[in-house]
Amino acid sequence: MMPVATTFFFYFLAAVTVISGAGVILRKNAIHSALALIVALLGQAGLYLMLYAPFVAGVQIILYAGGIMVLFLFVIMLVNIEKAQKEEQFNKQWLVGLAAAVALGALFVLVYVKGRALFPDRAIQMPEQSNTQQVAVLLYGNYMFAFEIASLLLLVAIIGAVVMAKKRI
Amino acid sequence: MLDYITSYLKSDTTPGSAGNLFWAFVYIVLIFLGLSVAVIAMNWLERKILAHMQVRLGPMRVGPHGLLQPIADALKLLIKEDIMPAEADPFVFWVAPVLVVITAFTVFIVVPFGPTHAVTDMNIGVLFMLGVSSLSVLGVVMAGWASNSHYPLMGALRSSAQMVSYEIAMGLAVVSAVLMTSLNKEGTGTLSMIGIVQAQQAQQTWFIFKFFPLGLIAFFIFAVAMVAETNRAPFDLPEAESELTAGFHTEYSGFRWSLFFLAEYSAMIAVSSIAVTLWLGGWMRPFPNGLSGETWDLVFSLIPGLTFLLLAAITFYSTARMPRHPYFKVQTIGLGGFGAVLALIGVVLFIPPVRDRIQDIFWFIAKVAVFMYMYIWYRGTFPRYRFDQLMKVGWKVLLPIGLAVLILTAIAGVMF
Numbered sequence: 001m002m003p004v005a006t007t008f009f010f011y012f013l014a015a016v017t018v019i020s021g022a023g024v025i026l027r028k029n030a031i032h033s034a035l036a037l038i039v040a041l042l043g044q045a046g047l048y049l050m051l052y053a054p055f056v057a058g059v060q061i062i063l064y065a066g067g068i069m070v071l072f073l074f075v076i077m078l079v080n081i082e083k084a085q086k087e088e089q090f091n092k093q094w095l096v097g098l099a100a101a102v103a104l105g106a107l108f109v110l111v112y113v114k115g116r117a118l119f120p121d122r123a124i125q126m127p128e129q130s131n132t133q134q135v136a137v138l139l140y141g142n143y144m145f146a147f148e149i150a151s152l153l154l155l156v157a158i159i160g161a162v163v164m165a166k167k168r169i
Numbered sequence: 170m171l172d173y174i175t176s177y178l179k180s181d182t183t184p185g186s187a188g189n190l191f192w193a194f195v196y197i198v199l200i201f202l203g204l205s206v207a208v209i210a211m212n213w214l215e216r217k218i219l220a221h222m223q224v225r226l227g228p229m230r231v232g233p234h235g236l237l238q239p240i241a242d243a244l245k246l247l248i249k250e251d252i253m254p255a256e257a258d259p260f261v262f263w264v265a266p267v268l269v270v271i272t273a274f275t276v277f278i279v280v281p282f283g284p285t286h287a288v289t290d291m292n293i294g295v296l297f298m299l300g301v302s303s304l305s306v307l308g309v310v311m312a313g314w315a316s317n318s319h320y321p322l323m324g325a326l327r328s329s330a331q332m333v334s335y336e337i338a339m340g341l342a343v344v345s346a347v348l349m350t351s352l353n354k355e356g357t358g359t360l361s362m363i364g365i366v367q368a369q370q371a372q373q374t375w376f377i378f379k380f381f382p383l384g385l386i387a388f389f390i391f392a393v394a395m396v397a398e399t400n401r402a403p404f405d406l407p408e409a410e411s412e413l414t415a416g417f418h419t420e421y422s423g424f425r426w427s428l429f430f431l432a433e434y435s436a437m438i439a440v441s442s443i444a445v446t447l448w449l450g451g452w453m454r455p456f457p458n459g460l461s462g463e464t465w466d467l468v469f470s471l472i473p474g475l476t477f478l479l480l481a482a483i484t485f486y487s488t489a490r491m492p493r494h495p496y497f498k499v500q501t502i503g504l505g506g507f508g509a510v511l512a513l514i515g516v517v518l519f520i521p522p523v524r525d526r527i528q529d530i531f532w533f534i535a536k537v538a539v540f541m542y543m544y545i546w547y548r549g550t551f552p553r554y555r556f557d558q559l560m561k562v563g564w565k566v567l568l569p570i571g572l573a574v575l576i577l578t579a580i581a582g583v584m585f
Contacts, residue, residue, distance in 0.1 A: 029258075031258075031261070031314060032261075035261065035311070038307060054291065054292050054293045055292075055293055055296070057293075058293040058296035058300050059296070059300075061300035061301065061303075061304065062296065062299055062300035065300075065303075065304060065307070066300055066303030066304050066306065066336070067303065067333060067336070069307065070306055070307060070310060070332075070333055071329075071333065073307070073310050073311075073314070073329065074310070074326065074329050074330070077310070077313075077314050077322065077325070077326065130292075131292060132292060132293060132359075132360055133357050
């Protein structure tokens with residue numbers, strides 16, 4: 001099936017992501033921030049779908065929106081909201097922040113100007129039907145070593161968490 | 170326009186793959202209506218079956234044998250006062266039930282009721298179902314927090330811990346079934362729901378019997394995890410009424426509460442249909458290879474109609490047993506009419522074109538119905554787990570067994 005209204009959906013999803021991303025830092029209530037972050041992550045999943053990467057989109061929803069954010073909410077719910085709301089929301093570091101923002105923006109512009117040849121003229125039609133298989137071939141073929149190292153890193157993190165949480169093992 | 174509508178009828182793919190928006194819309198409406206009817210029927214059946222398990226009669230007053238009870242309940246819920254706690258967070262309180270319902274219904278766009286009877290066939294079908302249904306826990310957590318009350322918060326904390334834990338065991342069981350789909354000549358598996366059933370067809374076995382007992386154990390893990398995932402007894406700790414009043418939806422009433430109810434039952438149907446698709450051969454009739462041939466095809470295609478005729482016969486028997494008193498006249502006529510409708514459906518299902526089209530859907534729904542009965546049976550049989558027992562079962566029993574089954578399935582797949 002040919003994609004319909006791609007431009008509309010791209011701007012729609014991008015707007016959802018950016019607006020809810022702003023909501024994450026602008027809301028005073030931590031739960032509202034977390035919920036806005038979930039919306040941002042879902043918008044991102046939609047953008048992955050538009051890039052013909054359904055597997056990545058599915059994993060994004062299942063891991064980030066469904067798994068990690070639930071644990072986030074779990075922790076935030078135990079925080080005393082009234083106390084947290086009285087605290088200062090922003091640190092007064094706008095000078096540093098401005099510098100960082102300008103630097104990042106300049107970097108984006110530079111990449112766009114210098115590497116214009118890397119961007120395709122129009123959207124590439126990818127075979128959607130074999131996306132999962134291609135990801136598997138890359139992960140367990142070309143990048144097997146990196147993949148295993150990453151999983152080892154996660155194992156270390158799990159053991160570290162257990163060691164820190166338990167006094168006596 | 171008419172050509173556009175009729176052109177799909179000749180194709181043999183799902184409306185989503187054919188790119189036909191009209192039929193996709195029709196399918197969505199049909200699934201939505203079917204689900205709503207199924208939830209109403211489940212409401213009545215659950216109360217009736219539970220009652221009979223406990224040697225009670227269950228609802229008997231509204232309509233013959235309480236058949237109109239769910240409708241009366243729904244009307245009551247709609248006109249009930251909708252209360253929001255004064256200290257609640259209004260927006261989150263409002264969004265939570267909506268989110269739960271949306272996720273519970275969205276997953277059905279990939280459920281394959283037949284080789285062509287699905288809204289669409291996604292490359293990531295199972296992943297999509299698990300992912301979207303894992304979003305429903307967010308709704309539960311939001312509902313519990315937004316109520317700004319102790320019991321709902323406790324219920325929300327419990328449910329988030331429980332659902333995240335059991336999702337892992339569930340995922341491992343699903344992966345071992347998906348692994349089995351890759352045992353073909355090309356060596357590539359599939360996550361698409363239709364593809365998984367077709368793989369079982371090609372390998373001439375339901376995955377529950379594949380590499381006996383590995384498929385069976387994986388199925389068992391899923392069957393346990395799916396009960397925990399839908400917060401049903403014996404894992405209904407988030408809404409344990411003896412400890413938490415009603416858990417995360419204590420503060421909800423009226424229409425919002427009915428949304429939670431609707432979502433719970435449609436989520437039950439959704440996970441049951443994942444189990445049916447992955448392990449029980451989806452839409453396939455029993456013994457598609459062992460008892461093949463024209464005669465057996467005919468025999469099995471008569472079963473849907475016969476089932477409805479049997480139901481009609483039971484209804485007529487009950488009609489005959491109604492008390493002969495003027496007070497019960499309307500009820501007797503109503504029950505007789507219901508039986509007549511069932512018999513009519515049964516007769517319609519015998520017409521050859523209908524018979525051929527309805528078969529897949531019938532077998533899929535029949536298999537799901539078995540799971541729905543099991544849900545009620547569990548509720549009538551098992552006592553509720555304690556929370557530490559629940560966590561122990563999830564992390565120390567189901568997870569290691571799931572990992573072992575996954576590894577053994579991989580080894581068996583490589584060996585044979």
